[in-house]
Amino acid sequence: MEPTFSTRAYLNMELLRFTTAGSVDDGKSTLIGRLLYDSKSIFEDQLDAVKRASIQKGGEHLNLALFTDGLRAEREQGITIDVAYRYFATPSRKFIIADTPGHIQYTRNMVTGASTANAAIVLIDARNGVIEQTHRHAYIASLLGIPHIVVCINKMDLMDYREDVYLQILNDFQDFASRIFPDQDMRFIPISALHGDNVVKPSQNMPWYAGGTLLNVLETIPISQDHDLVHPRFPVQYVVRPESDEFHDYRGYAGRVAGGFFHPGDKVVVLPSGLHTEIAAVDTFSGPLAEAHPPMSVTLTLKDDIDISRGDMIAGAGDVPASGCDITAMLCWMNPKPLQPGGKYALKHTTRDVKCILSEVDYVLNINTLEQVAENRQVKMNDIARVKLRTTKPLFFDAYKTNRITGSIILIDEATNETVAAGMIL
Numbered sequence: 368m369e370p371t372f373s374t375r376a377y378l379n380m381e382l383l384r385f386t387t388a389g390s391v392d393d394g395k396s397t398l399i400g401r402l403l404y405d406s407k408s409i410f411e412d413q414l415d416a417v418k419r420a421s422i423q424k425g426g427e428h429l430n431l432a433l434f435t436d437g438l439r440a441e442r443e444q445g446i447t448i449d450v451a452y453r454y455f456a457t458p459s460r461k462f463i464i465a466d467t468p469g470h471i472q473y474t475r476n477m478v479t480g481a482s483t484a485n486a487a488i489v490l491i492d493a494r495n496g497v498i499e500q501t502h503r504h505a506y507i508a509s510l511l512g513i514p515h516i517v518v519c520i521n522k523m524d525l526m527d528y529r530e531d532v533y534l535q536i537l538n539d540f541q542d543f544a545s546r547i548f549p550d551q552d553m554r555f556i557p558i559s560a561l562h563g564d565n566v567v568k569p570s571q572n573m574p575w576y577a578g579g580t581l582l583n584v585l586e587t588i589p590i591s592q593d594h595d596l597v598h599p600r601f602p603v604q605y606v607v608r609p610e611s612d613e614f615h616d617y618r619g620y621a622g623r624v625a626g627g628f629f630h631p632g633d634k635v636v637v638l639p640s641g642l643h644t645e646i647a648a649v650d651t652f653s654g655p656l657a658e659a660h661p662p663m664s665v666t667l668t669l670k671d672d673i674d675i676s677r678g679d680m681i682a683g684a685g686d687v688p689a690s691g692c693d694i695t696a697m698l699c700w701m702n703p704k705p706l707q708p709g710g711k712y713a714l715k716h717t718t719r720d721v722k723c724i725l726s727e728v729d730y731v732l733n734i735n736t737l738e739q740v741a742e743n744r745q746v747k748m749n750d751i752a753r754v755k756l757r758t759t760k761p762l763f764f765d766a767y768k769t770n771r772i773t774g775s776i777i778l779i780d781e782a783t784n785e786t787v788a789a790g791m792i793l
Contacts, residue, residue, distance in 0.1 A: 380456065383590055386465040386481040386513070388504035389490030394521045398490065398560035398581075399453060399466050405567035406582060408455035452480075459586040474734060474749040475701040477507060478789055482775070485590045486515035488581075489540075493526045493557075497539040505540075506737055509548040510697060510751070510791065512771055514593045516544070516553045517584055524559040528572040533557045554584050594661035595770040599627030599635070599683035602717035602773070603675055607666055619650060619666035620675055625717065625772040626765070627683060629659045629667060634684035637673055638763045643684055644671040661772075678719035680763045688763045688773060694756045695729075695793045696776060697767075698746070702787035704780075706746035706754075712787065713779040716762050717772065725778075727755040753793070767791035 387395040402408075453464040465480030481487060487508040491501055508516060518540055526532045537555045544553060556565055557576055564570035567582045579587070607619035629635075633646045649656045650666040659665045667681060675681075682688060700706050706725060714723040728744040732751040739753075746752045767774030778788040 380459075380461050381590065382461045382463065383486065383585060383588065384463045384465070384484045385486040385488060385517075385585065386467055386477075386484040387488045387490060388467060388477060388481070388508060389488075389521075390492065390495075390498060390500040394492070394560045395488075395490050396466055398488070398519065398521065398558070398566065399464055401560045401563055401566045402464075402582065403453065403455055405563055406455060406457060457582070457586060462585065474507070474751070475699055475789075477504070478511065478699040479701075481508065481511050481513060482789060483771075484511075484513050485593050486517055486585070486588055487513045488517045488519055491518065491520050491536055491540070493520050493522045493532055493536065496536050497543065501540070502543055502737065503734055505544060506547055507751075509551070512768055512791070514552060514590070515588050516548075516551055517581065517588075518553060518555045519560075519581060520555065520557045521560050523557045523564060523573065524562055528557075528559075528564075528570075530573070530575045533573075533576070552588075554578070554588075556581055556584065595626035595765070595772075596660065597627060598686050598688070598765060598770065599629060599633070599681075600625040600688060600765070600770065600773050601629060601667060601681040602719070603677055603679045603681065604718045605677060606675065617668070618672070619668045620681065621664070621666045622718065623664045624659050624661045626661060626770050627686070629665075629681075630657065631655075635669070635681050636684050636687055637669075637675055638680045638682060638687065638690065639761060640673065640675075640679075642671075642673050644669045644673060646670075678717075680717070680719075682763070688765050690761045690763045692758045692761050694758065694762065694764070694776075696754060696756060696790040697793060698752050698754050698778070698788045698790045700746045700748055700750045700752065700788050702780065702785060703748050704787070705748075706750075706752070706788070708744075711781070713781050714756070714758060714762075714776055715779065716764065716776045719760075719762060721758045721760045721762065722781075723756045723758045723778070725754055726757050729753040729755065754790075764792050766793060 389395050455462050467477040467480035489504055491497060520533055520536050556578060557573055558565045560566060564572055565580050567580060569580055601624055602622050603620045604622040607621050609617055629646060629649060631646050631648050635646055636643050647668040647670050649659045708725060708728055710725050712723055714721050728746060730739040730741040730753050731744055731746055733740050765773045774792045776790040777786050780787050
């Protein structure tokens with residue numbers, strides 16, 4: 368059945384992923400609930416269930432946080448424990464929200480939710496201003512290379528909507544941020560998530576603020592440049608060999624473009640073989656394309672028959688990634704069992720699976736003070752550490768700050784098959 372225009376338009380609509388970060392009780396879940404409620408992105412049965420739950424808890428208002436805090440423990444304690452993903456759309460964009468916990472002991476959850484985000488909403492309680500937890504979350508956002516930071520100064524209603532309070536927090540945050548991400552795209556919005564000021568609708572209580580609402584900012588942030596469009600990278604996911612007479616000699620290489628542009632006629636190199644060839648065609652289910660770029664999923668065919676398999680990489684002939692078996696990375700440890708120096712793990716990088724030895728821990732980041740601790744190098748759950756890894760086969764990688772796809776890894780405990788760490792290649 369041919370999709371309607373509205374369906375086709377929705378499928379082709381630009382997707383923005385964003386995450387929330389902030390201290391406990393700063394109002395992250397309430398903000399997401401307000402965003403969904405005021406943009407009319409909530410079904411009637413969801414709304415009825417939250418109304419009933421709000422009455423049972425004895426609240427005076429509709430408890431908007433309950434739209435995202437789905438676990439029973441979260442509702443009982445009034446905190447966020449796990450990452451909650453929510454989806455909504457406006458006529459301008461589709462959105463995926465990752466509502467992440469504010470507690471120190473859930474750092475790994477924040478890293479998980481933020482790892483693919485285009486933007487991070489950093490929430491600050493207007494009563495408390497910029498605190499240690501604000502520094503911590505801003506640092507993690509910078510470590511994860513999130514391109515856009517939206518600083519929401521919440522609970523302005525409790526500070527009588529005063530402009531001087533907003534300006535003081537803005538200056539304090541900028542002073543800290545200039546040292547960790549001087550070139551970051553940052554926006555500042557004074558809001559009240561509880562009452563809806565400047566979330567979806569402009570606030571009548573803050574006429575001194577001339578910027579857009581949070582939804583307006585999310586709809587208009589330019590994200591097309593967030594991908595690495597400079598370095599052509601194509602990790603091969605699958606070799607396409609149709610068993611049919613019509614495509615008897617067809618051999619294509621399917622995957623998702625991780626960086627740069629690919630066109631028919633482009634000169635490319637295949638790794639690890641190092642053999643050079645040329646792109647014959649860029650194919651999709653709907654037909655051939657003149658160009659492929661991130662994050663498109665396509666099939667490339669090549670002029671020459673080269674032995675290529677899953678885990679290999681096709682790159683620009685004059686622009687190959689770094690390759691090697693020795694890697695330095697920042698790891699966020701996610702497992703209750705501490706990291707074992709000299710321990711052996713399975714490593715996943717793009718479509719490539721290898722084994723590795725964790726050869727050395729350079730330092731552990733003190734998540735409270737952001738100091739680099741080189742004396743005690745025991746890495747426990749939720750710790751972030753700089754480590755050296757040695758792999759059994761070479762990886763083809765870029766620095767994470769250049770390309771978040773070819774610069775990221777995960778480690779897996781082979782005995783339990785659990786993901787034990789997420790890493791950013793330095």
